[in-house]
Each structure stands twice: as C-alpha cells, then as structure tokens.
Amino acid sequence: MTGLKPVYPLYLANEAKQPNQDLAVTDKYTGEVATRVALADAAMIDAGIAAAVEAAEPMAKMAAYERQAVLAHCVTRFTERADELALALCVEAGKPIKDSRGEVGRLIDTFRIAAEESVRMTGEVQPLDISPRAKGYQGMWKRVPIGPCSFISPFNFPLNLAAHKIAPALAVGCPFVMKPASRTPLGAIIIGEVLAETNLPKGAFSILPASRDGADLFTTDDRLKLLSFTGSPDVGWDLKARCGKKKVVLELGGNAAVIVDKDADLADASERIIFGAFYQSGQSCIGVQRIIIHTGIYEELKAILVEKARNLICGDPKDETTFIGPMIDEKEARRLDGWIEEARIKGATVLCGGRRDGAMLQATLLEEVPAGCKIRDEEAFGPVAILSAFDDFEAALDEVNDSHFGLQAGVFTRDLEKMLTAWDRLDVGGVVIGDVPSYRVDNMPYGGVKDSGLGREGVRFAMEDMTEIRNLVIRRRPL
Numbered sequence: 001m002t003g004l005k006p007v008y009p010l011y012l013a014n015e016a017k018q019p020n021q022d023l024a025v026t027d028k029y030t031g032e033v034a035t036r037v038a039l040a041d042a043a044m045i046d047a048g049i050a051a052a053v054e055a056a057e058p059m060a061k062m063a064a065y066e067r068q069a070v071l072a073h074c075v076t077r078f079t080e081r082a083d084e085l086a087l088a089l090c091v092e093a094g095k096p097i098k099d100s101r102g103e104v105g106r107l108i109d110t111f112r113i114a115a116e117e118s119v120r121m122t123g124e125v126q127p128l129d130i131s132p133r134a135k136g137y138q139g140m141w142k143r144v145p146i147g148p149c150s151f152i153s154p155f156n157f158p159l160n161l162a163a164h165k166i167a168p169a170l171a172v173g174c175p176f177v178m179k180p181a182s183r184t185p186l187g188a189i190i191i192g193e194v195l196a197e198t199n200l201p202k203g204a205f206s207i208l209p210a211s212r213d214g215a216d217l218f219t220t221d222d223r224l225k226l227l228s229f230t231g232s233p234d235v236g237w238d239l240k241a242r243c244g245k246k247k248v249v250l251e252l253g254g255n256a257a258v259i260v261d262k263d264a265d266l267a268d269a270s271e272r273i274i275f276g277a278f279y280q281s282g283q284s285c286i287g288v289q290r291i292i293i294h295t296g297i298y299e300e301l302k303a304i305l306v307e308k309a310r311n312l313i314c315g316d317p318k319d320e321t322t323f324i325g326p327m328i329d330e331k332e333a334r335r336l337d338g339w340i341e342e343a344r345i346k347g348a349t350v351l352c353g354g355r356r357d358g359a360m361l362q363a364t365l366l367e368e369v370p371a372g373c374k375i376r377d378e379e380a381f382g383p384v385a386i387l388s389a390f391d392d393f394e395a396a397l398d399e400v401n402d403s404h405f406g407l408q409a410g411v412f413t414r415d416l417e418k419m420l421t422a423w424d425r426l427d428v429g430g431v432v433i434g435d436v437p438s439y440r441v442d443n444m445p446y447g448g449v450k451d452s453g454l455g456r457e458g459v460r461f462a463m464e465d466m467t468e469i470r471n472l473v474i475r476r477r478p479l
Contacts, residue, residue: 010038011192011207013051028094028326040208045217051203052148052175058201059173060145064119070198071115077194078108088186094326096317107159110442113459114167136476143467147225150218151178154231156283158187168462177206185209233451249455253379254407256437257290257400264412270304276436278363282383286408286438291387298389306352309363326359333359336382343373401427407448408437
C-alpha cells in the first residue's frame with residue numbers, strides 16, 4: 001500500500017508552512033521512515049498562540065450557520081479522503097487497516113455531531129423574583145466561547161481524539177493551537193489541510209508538531225484560556241500543575257475492568273471481551289485489562305477466552321486479516337513484556353501468549369496475578385488482560401473500585417437490580433451494561449475520575465467546557 005506524501009507541512013495561523021523536515025514518521029510495522037513532517041520551534045508556537053488571540057473576536061462573531069458550514073465541509077472532505085486517512089493511520093500508528101477505517105468513520109461522526117450541535121447552543125431565561133427584594137428583575141444567560149484553546153493529543157487515536165478537541169472548538173467559535181503526538185502527527189495534519197480549505201478567520205487554527213522539550217508554551221502561556229490534554233497520568237497531572245489559571249480538561253489512563261456474572265451469555269461476552277482486550281493491540285485507555293468472572297462460569301469462560309486469544313491473527317496491519325498489529329514502538333513492547341514476567345515471577349500463570357518479537361506482542365491472558373504487580377495495578381496499554389474470580393457481586397464491584405483509575409467499567413448481567421447497583425457504586429466515569437468498558441459513542445459524555453482525569457469529552461460536553469456562562473440581569477422600573 002502506498003499513497004503517503006514524502007513530506008507534510010505544519011499549519012500556522014491556517015497556512016501550510018514547511019520550515020524543515022525534522023520529524024521522521026515511521027511505519028510502525030516495518031520500522032522504516034514512511035514520511036517526514038515539519039517540526040515547530042518555540043517561536044512558531046508563540047506565533048500560533050498570538051494568531052489565536054487575534055482570531056478570538058472574529059471567531060466569536062461567526063454566525064452559527066457559518067460554523068456549521070465549516071464543520072459540514074470537513075465531513076464531506078473526510079468522507080472523500082477516507083482511504084487516504086485510513087492508510088495514514090495504519091502506517092503511522094500500526095493500527096490494523098480495518099480498525100483504521102473504523103476510526104475514520106468516528107472522525108466523520110464527530111464532526112457531523114459537532115455540525116449539528118453548533119446551531120443548538122442554547123441559554124435559559126431565569127426568573128429572579130424569588131423574594132420581595134428581587135421584584136421587577138429577570139435574568140437570562142447564554143454561553144460564549146472561552147477563547148484561545150490549547151490541545152495536546154495522543155498517539156493511539158490520532159484522528160478521533162484530535163477530532164474530539166477540534167470539532168467542539170469550531171462548533172462554539174474557539175480558536176486553537178494543537179500539538180499532535182510526535183509519533184503520529186499525520187492525522188492532525190490532514191485535518192489541518194481540510195480546515196485550510198475553509199473561510200475560517202486567520203489564526204483560527206494552528207497544528208504544530210513539536211518536541212516535548214520545546215512545547216511548554218502549549219501549557220504555560222497565559223494567553224490560552226483552556227488546556228485539553230489526552231495522554232498519560234504522569235504527564236497530565238504535571239501539566240495541570242504548571243498551566244496557571246486556565247481551565248484544564250484531562251483524559252488520562254485506566255485499567256478498565258469488566259464483570260461477567262453467572263447469567264451472562266458466554267458466547268456473546270467472550271466475543272466482546274476479546275475485542276475489548278486486544279483491538280488495536282490493547283492500546284486504548286478503556287481497553288479491557290481486568291476480567292472478573294463469577295466462579296460458577298469461570299473455568300468455562302476462561303477456556304473460551306484462551307482459545308479465542310490464541311486464534312487472533314498478529315502481523316502486518318495493512319493485511320485485511322490482521323487483528324493485532326505492532327505496539328507503538330519496541331520500547332513499549334519491552335516494558336509490557338517485563339510486566340508480564342514480573343507477574344509470572346510473583347506467581348501468576350500465563351494462560352496464553354506472553355511472547356514478544358520486536359514491537360509485536362502476542363495476545364496474552366494471565367490469572368492468579370497478585371496485588372502489587374504492575375500488570376494488575378497500573379495501565380498496561382497493550383494486548384494483555386488478567387482473569388480473576390468472584391462469588392459475591394458486591395465484592396466484584398469492590399474489586400473494580402480497587403484502583404487509582406476510574407474511566408469506564410463493563411458489566412455482563414441480566415439482573416436489573418445489579419445493573420442499577422453497579423451504576424450507583426462503581427467509581428468510574430461510565431458504566432456499560434451488557435458490553436465491555438471499551439465501548440464509546442462520540443456523542444456520549446466520556447471521561448474519568450480519580451487518576452483518570454478531569455472533565456468530559458463527547459461533543460456537547462466538550463462544548464460546555466469550551467464556553468463560559470454570561471449572565472444578563474434586567475431591572476424593570478417600578479410603574
């Protein structure tokens with residue numbers, strides 16, 4: 001498969017710029033350089049922020065239908081360029097081509113939802129005459145753009161997680177600067193190509209690949225009014241500590257759990273669990289990492305899961321039959337390989353997988369993993385999941401909550417009371433009944449608690465974060 005350009009620009013104040021060819025983007029399966037991208041320095045980042053400040057007023061003045069037209073143009077162009085986007089994603093992230101096409105579909109969905117929501121931002125008329133002192137007063141409020149935003153997106157969903165920042169910003173009229181992940185910048189750059197075709201005010205967007213060392217302005221610059229970061233907890237909480245007075249939205253990590261109760265349909269549950277644990281090589285913050293199974297079905301479900309995991313096809317992500325491609329790089333594969341070995345040394349049983357070849361790691365299931373093992377307590381972010389058993393449903397809920405993460409959890413049960421109890425008791429941002437925690441639709445509120453972050457994505461909810469309430473009070477003179 002071919003089709004990538006040899007060189008891609010960055011985007012500064014809506015315009016393509018090619019100051020250098022400093023960032024090499026590798027094919028994550030072959031390890032070869034697939035293309036090169038321009039890299040922004042601190043001066044360019046400063047210029048992008050200054051341009052966003054200048055664009056704040058004209059962006060805020062755009063009519064709703066004008067913002068909607070920009071987003072609708074993106075939907076059309078992304079649809080036309082779907083094969084190109086999928087190929088770029090497959091190469092730069094090592095994501096199997098079928099999953100890459102799925103992510104392109106989600107990119108299109110996200111911009112379409114934003115186009116719809118852009119003309120639905122409403123306020124409220126509020127009676128104020130709640131006591132004699134307020135007689136003759138009435139109020140109303142509306143939402144206004146917060147101003148220039150800073151976006152930092154991760155490597156694992158280079159299209160969709162960039163879209164979840166960019167599309168809501170355009171829907172409400174916020175200019176932005178974005179730093180895409182250096183290992184996977186192509187998706188954001190292609191979004192920039194499409195945005196450059198529109199009539200957005202100059203400075204409305206800058207997409208600036210940058211080294212981590214040179215990117216402090218994305219976090220520290222006081223001209224920016226919001227920072228939205230998706231990535232690792234260590235980095236995210238550090239950015240929050242350094243970002244000053246700006247609003248912060250963090251979507252960080254997880255070690256998501258799924259409970260499988262004794263009344264579950266095992267054929268259905270096993271199919272969804274295998275998908276949730278191993279799709280895109282497990283590199284998802286809501287990928288299934290902990291599988292908590294009722295003792296009455298434990299051995300049966302374990303056997304099904306092991307057989308399915310062993311039959312997953314690993315290899316070249318460009319092959320239509322591949323389910324598991326490479327991890328983002330060999331360093332990450334070695335890290336996770338070490339975590340598996342630590343658990344084995346401490347008494348865990350490796351049920352299947354556990355072998356690594358470069359950046360490729362087999363689908364791996366373990367059981368009897370003791371507390372204190374990284375594979376149990378931290379975010380694996382790779383194709384590994386652990387099994388444990390429970391007798392009491394309340395104890396299973398406690399096991400899910402026994403984590404410093406809290407993004408999403410899944411529960412396979414047909415018992416309505418248990419569903420509602422799980423919704424009440426699980427200390428996570430989202431509870432998914434009858435499916436894995438890995439399920440997400442792009443219009444739902446999405447985010448976590450504890451070390452999993454702050455705020456919510458999902459287009460309408462991100463739009464709320466990117467706006468502020470402006471109140472109006474009207475006093476009528478006494479007659």
